Amino acid sequence: xxxxxxxxxxxxxxxxxxxxxxxxxxxxxxxxxxxxxxxxxxxxxxxxxxxxxxxxxxxxxxxxxxxxxxxxxxxxxxxxxxxxxxxxxxxxxxxxxxxxxxxxxxxxxxxxxxxxxxxxxxxxxxxxxxxxxxxxxxxxxxxxxxxxxxxxxxxxxxxxxxxxxxxxxxxxxxxxxxxxxxxxxxxxxxxxxxxxxxxxxxxxxxxxxxxxxxxxxxxxxxxxxxxxxxxxxxxxxxxxxxxxxxxxxxxxxxxxxxxxxxxxxxxxxxxxxxxxxxxxxxxxxxxxxxxxxxxxxxxxxxxxxxxxxxxxxxxxxxxxxxxxxxxxxxxxxxxxxxxxxxxxxxxxxxxxxxxxxxxxxxxxxxxxxxxxxxxxxxxxxxxxxxxxxxxxxxxxxxxxxxxxxxxx
Ligand code: AMP
Ligand code: MG
Numbered sequence: 058x059x060x061x062x063x064x065x066x067x068x069x070x071x072x073x074x075x076x077x078x079x080x081x082x083x084x085x086x087x088x089x090x091x092x093x094x095x096x097x098x099x100x101x102x103x104x105x106x107x108x109x110x111x112x113x114x115x116x117x118x119x120x121x122x123x124x125x126x127x128x129x130x131x132x133x134x135x136x137x138x139x140x141x142x143x144x145x146x147x148x149x150x151x152x153x154x155x156x157x158x159x160x161x162x163x164x165x166x167x168x169x170x171x172x173x174x175x176x177x178x179x180x181x182x183x184x185x186x187x188x189x190x191x192x193x194x195x196x197x198x199x200x201x202x203x204x205x206x207x208x209x210x211x212x213x214x215x216x217x218x219x220x221x222x223x224x225x226x227x228x229x230x231x232x233x234x235x236x237x238x239x240x241x242x243x244x245x246x247x248x249x250x251x252x253x254x255x256x257x258x259x260x261x262x263x264x265x266x267x268x269x270x271x272x273x274x275x276x277x278x279x280x281x282x283x284x285x286x287x288x289x290x291x292x293x294x295x296x297x298x299x300x301x302x303x304x305x306x307x308x309x310x311x312x313x314x315x316x317x318x319x320x321x322x323x324x325x326x327x328x329x330x331x332x333x334x335x336x337x338x339x340x341x342x343x344x345x346x347x348x349x350x351x352x353x354x355x356x357x358x359x360x361x362x363x364x365x366x367x368x369x370x371x372x373x374x375x376x377x378x379x380x381x382x383x384x385x386x387x388x389x390x391x392x393x394x395x396x397x398x399x400x401x402x403x404x405x406x407x408x409x410x411x412x413x414x415x416x417x418x419x420x421x422x423x424x425x426x427x428x429x430x431x432x433x434x435x436x437x438x439x440x441x442x443x444x445x446x447x448x449x450x451x452x453x454x455x456x457x458x459x460x461x462x463x464x465x
Contacts, residue, residue, distance in 0.1 A: 070341040072448075073411050076350065077377050083352055083359045084313055084381040087242045094231055097223045099284040100241040101387030106217040108234040111207035116171040118147075119202040123162040123184060123191055124175035127199040138185070138192035146188075147172065162191050171203055178202035210234060220389055242387035245285040248311040249276045250303060252318040252327050253365060254295045271434065272317040272363075272370045279374050280315075285382050295319060295327040308358045312385075315378065318365030321349045328362045337362065343448060345410045346431030347373045366431035372413055372443075375464070394463045398423035398442075404453040406446040415440035416461060423461050441465045 071079070089103030118124065125141065133139040141162040145155050149168040157163055157174035165171070165178060176199045183195035210216055216234060217227055223241065231239055256270035257263055270291055277287040288311065293303045304314065319328035320339060329339055329351065337353035337360050347369040351362035363373040380391040398416075401424045406412035415436050416423040423444055427436025443462040446453060453459060 068340065070343040070348065070409075073342060073344050073376060076342045076352075077380065080352060080361060080377040081381045081384060083354075083361070084245070084378075084385045085359060087245050087312065087386045089240050089387075090243045091238050092241050092243075093238045094228050094236065097228060097231075097239050097241050098225070100223055100244065102217055102219055102221045102223060102227075103240040103242050103387065104219050105215050106231065106234075106236070106239065108210045108212065108214050108216050110210075110235055111212040112210035112234060113204050113206055113208065115206050117204050118165045118167055118169050118171055118178045119204045120178050120180040121166050122164075122178050122180040122182075122202065123193065124157055124165045124172055125162045125177055125179055125193070125197070126157065126159060126175060127177040127197050127201070129160055129162075130177075130179060130193045131196050133193045133196050135194055138194050140190055140192050143187060143189055143191050145172070162193070164188065164191070176200065176203075220387060222388065242385075245280075245382050245385055246310060246312045247280045247285050247287050247382070248290065248304070248307050248314045249273050249280065249287050250290040250293055250300075250314060250316045251276075252293045252295055252300065252316060254325075256292060258292070271367055272365065275367065275371055276315060276317065276363075276374060279371070279379070280382070283379060283383055284386060293327075295325045297327060297331045300327050300331045304355070304358070308356065311358060313382070314355070314358055314360045315374070316360070316362045317370045318363075320351050320362045320364055332360065332362065336360075343410050344372075344376075345407060345412045345429060347376075347413075348410070350377075364431070367434040368415075368437050369431040371434075371437055375443075376413075396442075396461050396463060397421075397458050398444075398461045400425070400444065400453060400457060400459050401455060403455050404444065404446050404459070406451055406453075408451050409448055411448050412446035413462075414444040414446065416442045416444040418442050418461060418463070423459065 130139050143162050143164050145163040147163050147165040147169040149166045157172045163172050177197040179193050179197050185192040251273040255267050257267045259269045273289045273291045277289050280287040290303050293300055316328045319326045332355055336355050337351050339351040341348050342350050347364055349364045363370045383391040399422050401422050415426045417426055417440055426440045427433040442464055445460040
C-alpha cells in the first residue's frame, strides 16, 4: 500500500494553465441586474434586447424642405418653377397631424413627421425657400427623402444579443428604442487589500527602509479597467488581527478579495499567517515572476492572494484574475490577443517555469524591456507586451520567434 505524501514534502508547482483554471472556478458569476444606461458602459448585456417600438417610429423627413405630392411637382425644372402655397409648417417635434391637400406644400424640417397625403420631400436647396408660397425648381420621385417607419428597427425585433459588450453605439441604440436602463452583469465587487508595514502613502516623505505603496493603486486600476468595482484597503499592517479586522469590516459587500504581499517564504508573511488553514491554500505556480500564490475561500469569500513584488502582482492579475473576472461578468472574449514575434535579444529562463518577460513590439520584432526581475515596475510600465518563454526552454537566441501577449 502506498503511503500518503508526507505533509512536509514540498508539493510540485502547479502549471500556469491549471492555476488559471482554478481561479476561473473560484470567482463567482456576477448576477444580472438592471442598471441605468449611464452606468452600463463596458458591461455585458445580460438578456437579449427586444425593441418594443419601431425606429423610426413614424415616416419622417430626411431633409429640410417641403413635403409635396410628387405628381404636383412633376413638371418642375431649373427654369420652370412650380409655385405651391405653403399653408402648414412642420418643425421637428410637431405632434399634431395635418394632412397635405393636393396642390399645396408643407414646409418640413429634418426628423419631422411626413404629413398624410405627401409622398416626397423636395429639399430646400431645390426651392426658393418661401414661407407662404414656395417655388419648386426640381421634380422628385415618390418616396424621395422619406425615412420610413421601422426602416432601422422593426417593432419586436431583437436589436442586441445577450453577451454583447456595451459601448457607446449600443448604449445609444438602447436609448433610441426608449430604454432608460439595461439588464447587465453587475460589476464584480473586488476588495483590494495591500499589506506591508514598510509601505507609505505616495505624497509623504520616506524614511530609510520604507517604500511607496503602489500595488493597491495598480490593482484597483486594473480592476476598474475591466469594468469591475474595487474597494481598496491600504496599509493593512503585517499583523494578523489587524488583517482579519480589515476583512471582517468589508467582506459582506465583496464578491472577491485580492491581497498583495505577505505570501512568500519569509517571516512576517501576514496573509499566509492569517489565512493558512482557513480555507486558503498557499502554493507555487511554475512561472516567473509570480511563483508564490494562494487562493481559496475564507468563510464564503473567494480570496486570491498575490505576491507583493509589483510586477508579480501585476502579472498575476493579468494572467489569472483578469480572465476570471471578465468571464464572471459575462464576457466571452477574456484573453488578450497574442502574436508571434522575433526577439531582438537572447532570453534566458529557468527550466520548468514559464517566464513572462516584458517587451516592446516593433512590427514583427519584439525587444525585451529590462530583466526578468519582479521588482522592475518601470520596465513593466514601459512595455506593451509580455514575451512568453515556455517551461521547457532555458535559452532562446536572438532572432528566434516567440509568443507575445499584447497588453495594449
Ligand atoms: P512581500 O510579498 O510582502 O514579501 O513583498 C515582496 C516585495 O514587494 C517587497 O519588496 C515589498 O516591499 C514589495 N511590496 C509588497 N507590497 C507592496 C505594495 N503594496 N506596493 C509596493 N511594493 C510592495
Ligand atoms: Mg510584505
